[in-house]
Amino acid sequence: MLETLRQIVQEVNAAEGLNEALDIIVRRVRDAMGTEVCSVYMRDPASDRYIFRATEGLNKDEVGHASLAPGEGLVGLVAAREEPVNLEDAETHPSFQFLQGIGEEAFHAFLGVPIIHQRDVLGVLVVQQAQRRRFDEDDEAFLVTMSAQLAGVIAHAQVTGAVQEELLDAATPAKISGIAGAPGIAIGTVAVVSPGADLYAVPRRMVENRRAELRAFREALSAVQTDIRSVSENLRGEMSPEDHALFDVYLGILDDSAIGGEVAAMIKAGHWAQGALSHVMIQHIRHFERMEHSYLRERAVDVKDLGTRVLAYLQAHETRSEQSYPDQCVLVGEELTASALGEIPRDKLVGLISVRGSGNSHVAILARAMGIPTVMGAVDLPYARLQDREVIVDGYRGAVHLNPPPEVRQRFQNLVDEDRAITKDLESLRDLPCETLDGHRLPLWVNTGLMVDVSRSLEQGAEGVGLYRTEVPFLLRDRFPSEEEQRQIYREQLEAFAPRPVTMRTLDIGGDKALPYFPIEEDNPFLGWRGIRVTLDHPEIFLAQVRAMLKANEGLGNLRIMLPMVSNLAELEEGLSLIGRSHQELQQEGFRGSLPPIGVMVEVPSAVYQARALARRVDFLSVGSNDLTQYLLAVDRNNARVAELYHSFHPAVLQALQAVAEAGRLEGRPVGICGELAGDPMGAVLMLAMGYTMLSMNATSLPRVKQALRKLAYTEACDVLAEVMGMEDTDLVVERLERLMREHGLHQVGRSSVS
Template identity: 90%
Template sequence: MLETLRQIVQEVNAAEGLNEALDIIVRRVRDAMGTEVCSVYMRDPVSNRYVFRATEGLNKSLVGQASLASGEGLVGLVAEREEPVNLEDAETHPAFQFLQDIGEEAFHAFLGVPIIHQRDVLGVLVVQQAQRRRFDEDDEAFLVTMSAQLAGVIAHAQVTGALQEELLDGAGPARINGIPGAPGIAIGTVVVVSPGADLYAVPRRMVNNRRAELRAFRQALAAVQGDIRAVSDNLRGEMSAEDHALFDVYLGILDDSAIGGEVAALIKAGHWAQGALSQVMIRHIRHFERMEHSYLRERAVDVKDLGTRVLSYLQANDPDREQDYPEQCILVGEELTASVLGEVPREQLAGLISVRGSGNSHVAILARAMGIPTVMGAVDLPYTRLQDREVIVDGYQGAVHLNPAPEVRQRFLDLLDEDRAINKDLEALRDLPCETLDGHRLPLWVNTGLMVDVGRSLEQGAEGVGLYRTEVPFLLRDRFPSEEEQRQIYREQLQAFAPRPVTMRTLDIGGDKALPYFPIDEDNPFLGWRGIRVTLDHPEIFLAQVRAMLKANEGLGNLRIMLPMVSNIAELEEALTLIRRSHRELQQEGFFGDLPPIGVMVEVPSAVYQARALARRVDFLSVGSNDLTQYLLAVDRNNSRVADLYHSFHPAVLHALNLVAEAGRCEGKPVGICGELAGDPIGAVLMLAMGYNVLSMNATSLPRVKQTLRKLTYTRACEVLAEVMEMEDAAAITRRLDALMVESGLEKFSRAR
């Protein structure tokens, strides 16, 4: 049964759209259960009716036409109760409703289970049989398991299938949800970024010069065939005749009478060579993957390899044309990289969308520094079909809008104009202090990682750097940077901000930040080997970095060193010993400079409860609210399934933040915060009231936070904090904070636009 489940899920995963996926489900489930009927009803979100979408055993001519309202009939009952309904004789049940001409009169036994994805009832899976009997426990368990396994696949196919089959043809609007990468609104034209030789990432494109495309394909095909013949000749004496015959099979696959001919036919129909090759090869790969015999299933790897080889030649021989970027360019790709951003003129780069990646990936960090609205993790986006289409990027909500209705497009145009007007008004704040109406001063610092951050940060009036991510230069290299390379990088940052303080976090890798040349493969990376744990296990890396920082600080004196992911006192004391040792050794080598202030990041629950003990041993504390929130709530903020449980205003988070601020006060040590919460205007109000001494954020957020705090009194902030600390629900706290922004005339600066 497990093997049957695996095969069905695999086949459904390989389907090209929702309709094909549903057809596979009803056919395979009916065969697996040995029943006479299997059908799927899918909920239409507009009418809220359950539409007859696929069947084996009933009248297929009514597919897409027959439907039942929510709570109507046995299908509606299953959906309403959100649990299986198993009946010996369906017609005798009070909820039974006869559907005209569907052909179920002859079938009495009924078993229906809901298809539920993330609490949303997508539809109902039904099996029926003529014999009057209850389906047994094994049948029910199998169908429930099948439904649970397929729910996510169906949800994905429902989105991408609908987009590809209908929405991309202009039939209606769609919103694809992702993860906010960088705030802001962008409306522009898509340019799809394709990685080298990836069949699944080739964008769809039509061409006029079909003859040139066909010629390019023939040349690439001939080159691969030549490669195969050369390898075949080299291995002729090394392999058995049977094994060697495989090369003839490969040549046959690429022949004009096989796959080669199919690709040529698509090119003649107007598709560009790379897109035609991609479509044909993926179709054949999926065909092999669905085969039951393991030997034949493994041939999918061979077909993929052949297709990739041809694609490589096509891409290598593509005329070296300069990409003509549109005026408002939206870069879209499966996984965007920092290097791709540099290829587009900055004045034309309006927005970014990455199918993979998180808000912590370095392309998102760079986008925030550059002020480019960005959506990450848009996994349901059919990005290869979006070339030259207009889309809306909502970096506030982490959403992409396709084919927006006129009124929706106008709303985003208004928001875009409002953002520009706000940013222009906020320019006047650059040289003004962040000070409340009643004179309470709160310095605003920035988070940086690249030199490109510097100019933008200073333009926005940053008073210092609360977090310099030293891992970013490590991420952009193919090896560990040397001590001297690090010294030069750190010196540039320190000089650029001098005499303003620059807080450098020691190397923080692990979790979702793995170095390509130092991979960390773990089942649970966020609770694994990361941050200070890695560098203490590799003191040679830690010591080189600390020495580079201390050398870079000579003659400037604005360095602060911060230790990430500290979870106990022993880790801190070991790190302090190494830092002091580095300082002594440099003094012996003739280095002149005091030991800089050293601080600890509070980002795990254990550090919250040992905050006073940590504060006694260091010069400052700094809360990393992003990690602290996810660890307190046991929620991976980059996981879309639980993203709605990640809430910065959860009462547990606020109480933890208050404890850390109090610990710093008790020990006479300054406490800062450098997570996303610090850059959220309404979050900044609470941090002000709690007594945080410094807020550090991305440069784009700084003017909005400054404007908000300059329009409020410290006394009012404390009153609101007292109110929300008595609340027990994150949603209620958010409503109260939103109300404060409205009361103060600051609603346009709130986080959610």
């Protein structure tokens, strides 16, 4: 049964659209269960009716026409109850309703199960039989399992299928929902970023210069054929003649009379080489995957490998060519990275859309730092088809609009203009202190990682750097930067902000920040080898980085060093020992600088409970609220499925934040916060009242936070904190804070509705 399930899911995954997927389901499920009828009813969101969408055994002429309302008939009953209905004689049930024309009169036994995806009933899967009998437990279990397995696939096919059909008609608007990654609105032209040699991620594109594309393809094909012949020759004496003959098969597949010829034909018809190769290879891969015989089915892997090899050569050829980007560029990809952001001139990049990831992914944090409107987790976006299309990125609501009608486009343009006007109004606050109405002072610092952040931060009136992400220069290279390269990078940051303090976090990789030249493969990377755990295991990396920081600070004296992901005192002691060792070594070499202040990031629950012990050993504490929220709530911040459960205003998070602030106060140590919560005006009010001595945020958030804090009194913030700390529900906390914002006339940009 497991093998049958696997085969059906595999076939449905390979389907090109929803209709094909549903046809595969009804055919294969009917055969697997040995029953006479299998049908699927899908809910139509527009009419809220369950449409007869696919069948094996009933009248196919009624597919797309017959339908039932919610709660109507047995199908409506299954959907309403959200559980299986198994009947020996369907007609005797009170909810039975005869559907004229579909031909189910002869069938008495009925088993229906709901198709549910993320709490949403998408439809109902039904099997029927003429014999009056109750389907047994195995049948019911199989159908429930099948429905659960296929729900996600159907949901994806349902959305992307509809969008792809709409894309064929540029006049039809479409909206794809994702997760808000970075606030703002962007209207621009799509440039698709494809991951290296992924046949399934190649965008579709037409070209003018067909000869150049054909030449590039033939060169790539020839290169792969040469590689195969070389491998074949090297293994000639290591394999049996029968196994060795497989290399001749591979060469035959790439021949002009086989797949190679099909790709060439598509290129001659105007498709670019990568797109033509992708289309042809995927068609053949799917053909092999559907075969019953396991040996033939496994050949799909060989075909995919060959296609991937050719694609890699084509992509290398394109890299050598000049790559251009539109002036108003919206970068779109399956999983955008920091290096992808760095490849496009900043003056051209206006928006980002990532199919994978959440609003707290590292790339989203960088996007907020750079002020680029971003949508993450747009899992239903057929991104490979969007090259050169105009899109609207709604970074406030986490939505992507395709083919927007003129009136919708104008409304979004008005929002863009509104954002600019508010930003301009806030410029007058740049040189004013962040001080409450009753004179309570709270310094506002910034989070940085790129040199482009420096000028923006200073323009916004930043009083220091609460978090300099040293991993960003590492992410933008194809090797570890040398000690001298690091020294130069750090010196630029320190000089740019001097005499303001700059807090440099030691290398924080792992989790969602993987270096391409230092891969960390783990089943659960966020609970694995990351942050200080990596650098303590590689003291050569840690020591070189600390030495570079200390050298860069010579003559300036505005450096602060911060250790990430500390979960116990032993890690802190070892880190402090290595920093002391670096300082001593430099002094022996003639270095005259003193040891800078050293702090710890509080990012994991164990650090919250040991905050006082940590504070005794360092000069300052800084809360990383993004990771702390993730670990406290057990919510993977990169998982779009559980993104709604990630909330910085959760009562448990607020209690932890207050505990850390209290620990710092008791030990006489300053406590800052450098997570995204600090850049939210509502969060800033609570941090002020809790006693945080510094807030560090993205430069774009700084004016709005300053405006909010200057419009209220410290005593009022303390009163609101006392209220919300007594609340047990996140929504109530947010509701109270939003009311506070309204009472002081603080405009929440982007919260107004745009349809």
